[in-house]
Amino acid sequence: MCSKILFFLAVFTLIAAAEKCHPNDLKGLINFKTGIFSDTSGRLDTWIGHNCCEWDGITCDNGTGRVTQINLPGFYTSSDDTPLQTSMIGNISPSITLLASLEAIDLSGLVGLTGEIPPSIGFRLPNLKKLSLWGNRIEGTLPESICELSKLEDLYLYENRFFGSLPGNLGKLKSLKMLDLHSNRFSGFLPETITNLTNLERFCIQNNFLTGEIPGNIGDFQGLKELDLSNNSLTGKIPASINKLKAVSTIYLNNNQLIGKIPFFNQMSTLGFLRLNDNKLTGKIPNSFGYLISLQRVSLAYNKLTGPIPSSLGNLRSLTEMYLNGNKLSGQLPRSIGRLSNLLMLRVSNNMIEGPLPRDMALLENLQTLDLSFNRINLSSVPDWLLKLPSLSRIFLAGCKIQGEIPGNLVSTSSSLQELDLSDNNLTGQIPGWIGRLTELYSLNLSANFLVGEIPNPITNLARLGILDLHSNKLEGGLPPSLANVSSLERLKLQKNHFTGKIPNVFLNFKNLQELDLSDNFLEGKIPFGKPLIDFPKGSYSGNKGLCGLPLEPCRP
Structure with missing residues (x-):
């Protein structure tokens, strides 16, 4: 008899949980709604009553009834498969941290959303796996507590108004796979702990005001596929360990103040896109570039590179775009350039290249753009x-x-x-x-x-x-x-x-x-x-x- 009573009590509890929002979840969501003055999507209009699990953009756990996801992106598809772009005007309420079971927050692309990331986020949302706030007007610094989100896998904060230094303990986010902070106002050095993020696949922090050097052990990002540190004020040399990024497909280090020689590349067989342009790099283009068999686009423009263009570049059969302009390269264009059958764009202007042009260039049947201006040709x-x-x-x-x-x-x-x-x-x-x-x-x-x-x-x-x-x-x-x-x-x-x-x-x-x-x-x-x-x-x-x-x-x- 007792077991039946317990069974019915459990069922009743689940039904009640499904029909009524947890008080903390309800309070956090209502306070969030109160902070929004305009919602062009109309999704917040459905936030009526106490059954928050039926509200638009809210997902709950079937067992506990607690809210696990807030999905209200500005770009979304309606029920009739119509793509929509919407906006919200208002602030992110700090009460959002009352939803202690949250695993995902997606408030991206809402344009008019302002406010700051709650300082206690790392202590109050221990289950958070995804935080996506990109494309808004959120400001302030990244709270130190964000480093306590041990389950966080995706952090998208790009195209906002964040400023200040990155938290020194950012390397504690061992589960992190996607880190995209580009187009903000971050400054200071990259934390030394950053390379502890051994599960990181995407690291994009371009278009900020970062200074200092690239960490010497950058090669520890063994699973990294995309690295973009462009358009900052980074100094020093490109670490030799970068050659250890065997899984990487994209490296953008352009528009910084990097010096020294281009490191030896011979292990990054998956690298497809490389930008080192607009720095202060010196020395020759390494012959090892010929090992980058997957390379499709390379830009070494506007540096201080010298010496001849290596004939090994003719091995890059996948190459479609090559920018070598604005350097001090000399000698003739190598005959091997004619082997680049997929080449669409070749820019070598403003160098000291001499003639004659190799007749092998007549084989470049796909070439669309040719820039040989201001050389010694x-x-x-x-x-x-x-x-x-x-x-x-x-x-x-x-x-x-x-x-x-x-x-x-x-x-x-x-x-x-x-x-x-x-x-x-x-x-x-x-x-x-x-x-x-x-x-x-x-x-x-x-x-x-x-x-x-x-x-x-x-x-x-x-x-x-x-x-x-x-x-x-x-x-x-x-x-x-x-x-x-x-x-x-x-x-x-x-x-x-x-x-x-x-x-x-x-x-x-x-x-x-x-x-x-x-x-x-x-x-x-x-x-x-x-x-x-x-x-x-x-x-x-x-x-x-x-x-x-x-x-x-x-x-x-």
């Missing part, structure tokens, strides 16, 4: 085989000492060419009329050459042209009114030529124009009054003794 003329690359759409050959007229073989690229930069060369003659056949062209830069004659009328056929830069030539004649037909123009630079006559009134039709420079010519008359012409600074028109009217001095009667 003396092309004299642009090779036919180069312009016959079937996918080439962006060509940057500035400062390559190209002589003679604009290469007629450019017509072979007419169906694909989107950007062309032949500036700072020794081009002579006129701008050919066939340039109007490059109908996909968005940017044309022929500045700083010795071109003569007028702007050819067929250039107005370039309906997609956004940038036209012809400055510092010897072009003459009037500004063609038909140029206004290129309504897509965003930037027009014609300064330091010999243009004469008036600025055509139809130039007022340049509604998309953001930059204009007609200075240092022989233009005269009144500047047409109206936007956008009157919005440009005086410098856009200076050096034309005959021009007057806004933004210059008024015209004399």
Whole structure:
């Protein structure tokens, strides 16, 4: 008899638990709702009565009836599979820590959510496995107690307003797999204990104000797949132990103040994306790069690297993008570069690379962007085989000492060419009329050459042209009114030529124009009054003794 009574009491307790919220859970949720002034999703409108387990975004344990999850993300899918973006305006109530059985909190992407992480969170929510508050306006420092969340696996706090140093005991979060704190205002050093997080798979803390050095034992992150420390103020050398990250697929250390040589890479066979650009790295590109067989994108740009480009880079058959620009690299491009059959983008500008170009580059059938500008390459003329690359759409050959007229073989690229930069060369003659056949062209830069004659009328056929830069030539004649037909123009630079006559009134039709420079010519008359012409600074028109009217001095009667 007693056993039956106990059984019915247990069943009654479970039913009661299912129908009524635990007092602490109810108080914590009601206080949270009270702190929210606006909820565009309407989910908080369902928070009525005492059965909180039926409220939108709330999950409870079937046995205890305690709340285990709060899932109210700004991005979610409605019951009819419609994707929704919502927001909440208000503060996170500290009473949320009353929900002692919580395992997951997802209040991400709510935009207007403010407040701080409750200081006692680590002591009050011992079962928490996921804390996702990204994409809000939460501020303050990370409380030290957060290091007591021994079961925490996912911590997403990125794109908020957190500041201050990271807790020194962050390494106590031994269960942590995902740590993403990017785009906040964190400062100070990376805690020495950080490498104790041996289960970490993702560590992203880019776009902050961190200083100091990368921990020397960074290689202890044996399971790490993604490491992003970019856009901080980190100093010192890249630790040699980084080579021990055998599972890593992404390493971004760009935009810091790192010095020294690039460490030896030969074990990271899974590395697909590497950014070391915009640092102060010196020395040669290691031959060991050839071991990175999974590498798809690599950027070493804007460092102080010297020596030749190693031929071992030709082993990177998966490579699609390579940025080596802005260094002090010398020697010739290696012939092995022709083996990079998947290469889409090659930028080696602003180095000391010499010619001739290897004929093997003709094998780069997928190459879309080629930037060889400002090296010691003396092309004299642009090779036919180069312009016959079937996918080439962006060509940057500035400062390559190209002589003679604009290469007629450019017509072979007419169906694909989107950007062309032949500036700072020794081009002579006129701008050919066939340039109007490059109908996909968005940017044309022929500045700083010795071109003569007028702007050819067929250039107005370039309906997609956004940038036209012809400055510092010897072009003459009037500004063609038909140029206004290129309504897509965003930037027009014609300064330091010999243009004469008036600025055509139809130039007022340049509604998309953001930059204009007609200075240092022989233009005269009144500047047409109206936007956008009157919005440009005086410098856009200076050096034309005959021009007057806004933004210059008024015209004399």
